[in-house]
Amino acid sequence: MSLEKARLFSDVLRGDPGARILWSRPGVDRHRQYEKVRARGALATSRRGLLFTASHALCHQVLTSGDFGPAPIGASARRRNATGDTTRVHPVDDSFLKLEPPRHTELRSLVAPTFHRRELTDLGPRIEKIVGNCLNELPHGQVTDLITNYAEAVPMAMISEILGLPSTEAPRFAAWGNLLASLLDGARTAQERERSRALVTEMTAYFKDRLNHVDPQSAGLIAGLAQQCPAQLNLREAIATCGMLLVGGFGTTTHLLGNTLYTLLRQPDLRPADGDYTAVIEESLRYDTPVQYVVRVAKADTRLAGRAVTAGTPVVLLLAAANRDPEIFTDPHVFDPGRREPHRHLTFGAGIHFCIGAALARAEAVTAVQSFFERYPNAQISGKAGLLQSRALHGLRRLPVVLGT
Numbered sequence: 001m002s003l004e005k006a007r008l009f010s011d012v013l014r015g016d017p018g019a020r021i022l023w024s025r026p027g028v029d030r031h032r033q034y035e036k037v038r039a040r041g042a043l044a045t046s047r048r049g050l051l052f053t054a055s056h057a058l059c060h061q062v063l064t065s066g067d068f069g070p071a072p073i074g075a076s077a078r079r080r081n082a083t084g085d086t087t088r089v090h091p092v093d094d095s096f097l098k099l100e101p102p103r104h105t106e107l108r109s110l111v112a113p114t115f116h117r118r119e120l121t122d123l124g125p126r127i128e129k130i131v132g133n134c135l136n137e138l139p140h141g142q143v144t145d146l147i148t149n150y151a152e153a154v155p156m157a158m159i160s161e162i163l164g165l166p167s168t169e170a171p172r173f174a175a176w177g178n179l180l181a182s183l184l185d186g187a188r189t190a191q192e193r194e195r196s197r198a199l200v201t202e203m204t205a206y207f208k209d210r211l212n213h214v215d216p217q218s219a220g221l222i223a224g225l226a227q228q229c230p231a232q233l234n235l236r237e238a239i240a241t242c243g244m245l246l247v248g249g250f251g252t253t254t255h256l257l258g259n260t261l262y263t264l265l266r267q268p269d270l271r272p273a274d275g276d277y278t279a280v281i282e283e284s285l286r287y288d289t290p291v292q293y294v295v296r297v298a299k300a301d302t303r304l305a306g307r308a309v310t311a312g313t314p315v316v317l318l319l320a321a322a323n324r325d326p327e328i329f330t331d332p333h334v335f336d337p338g339r340r341e342p343h344r345h346l347t348f349g350a351g352i353h354f355c356i357g358a359a360l361a362r363a364e365a366v367t368a369v370q371s372f373f374e375r376y377p378n379a380q381i382s383g384k385a386g387l388l389q390s391r392a393l394h395g396l397r398r399l400p401v402v403l404g405t
């Protein structure tokens with residue numbers, strides 16, 4: 001055990017709620033840990049200098065406050081940015097997710113229109129086509145893994161099409177998409193670190209080649225970004241934007257689909273009689289929050305929940321816990337698609353970094369889940385579901401199912 005791990009473990013033994021969350025393994029009831037944070041008040045201090053909050057009001061306040069910003073990137077990423085190095089561009093750390101205005105606003109506005117509702121209305125038939133194709137590919141009468149073959153396949157095909165990437169390269173994209181968990185969690189071993197570095201380097205080379213050689217008249221966001229490069233954004237920024245959209249668009253929506261299908265396969269009575277899955281998806285977003293937490297850092301000395309917070313202090317915003325805050329949600333630990341406050345969850349964040357793909361994820365999920373149960377109302381789970389090995393993400397990596405008729 002490394003010294004760092006040993007320290008963390010000793011904090012766990014001392015009952016430090018933050019350490020327990022960072023130490024926790026998939027399979028444990030994370031909400032038990034989150035409730036311990038909540039029990040300590042709006043803001044819990046960890047021995048490791050981090051602040052944690054399970055409060056909906058406080059998460060929202062920090063996300064929308066100018067006093068806090070995304071956690072700063074490391075020295076090596078800053079160096080690569082300064083030199084314009086395009087051999088390794090990190091899809092999260094080097095993307096606009098980590099930037100402050102005005103650069104954040106400028107880069108976000110280059111891609112945001114693609115995800116506006118009007119565009120998505122046009123995308124509706126495309127989503128239906130992709131979902132139909134993925135359903136046709138599922139094997140009848142034998143056990144199939146619903147995560148790989150459906151929950152991953154649908155968002156992967158969708159984001160590939162939006163970017164203008166060939167669907168034949170889906171297996172390679174799947175490996176990159178699955179990278180999101182290790183990027184958000186941080187590598188735990190030298191082997192994991194090496195693997196993420198290799199995948200990031202491979203993804204960088206791929207997008208660099210695409211941006212340099214794409215036909216400017218072709219459909220898709222990559223052609224649009226290539227046209228705007230270098231006047232509006234440099235090559236590094238363009239590569240990072242592509243990477244962020246790919247891993248962000250795929251690695252999260254997969255878990256929304258997987259988690260919802262798993263719930264509805266175990267509890268068929270939750271499937272809506274009128275066939276409209278909108279409320280079920282909204283409740284799944286709240287109850288089974290795919291991105292469990294995000295981190296913000298105090299930009300200067302400030303105050304939070306009546307307490308002094310020094311510049312540079314990280315605050316872990318437990319979105320999954322905020323989504324079960326009894327101050328906002330009645331019977332928060334109950335999956336209830338009929339609840340009165342369905343849209344108040346913080347699953348897509350809030351403020352200037354609010355998820356750009358929220359409407360797309362919702363549209364994909366409603367169509368994919370509804371169409372699945374229309375086609376396979378008798379589908380049955382036929383083996384143990386495998387939990388995703390991640391702290392920051394909540395989802396499944398395996399869900400064996402027999403489709404039936």
Ligand code: HEM
Nearest residue numbers: 096097248249252253256290294348349353355356357361
């Ligand atoms: C269920 C699916 C999804 C979930 C739960 C989710 C969650 C989130 C969250 C929590 C944030 C805010 C992060 C922060 O404040 O630090 C975020 C930002 C973002 N998401 Fe999503 N996301 C989903 C789907 C998508 C899709 C489909 C796309 C792209 C097509 C996407 C692209 C982005 C981007 C680009 C940002 C950064 C926005 C900015 O910094 O201005 N996400 N997402």
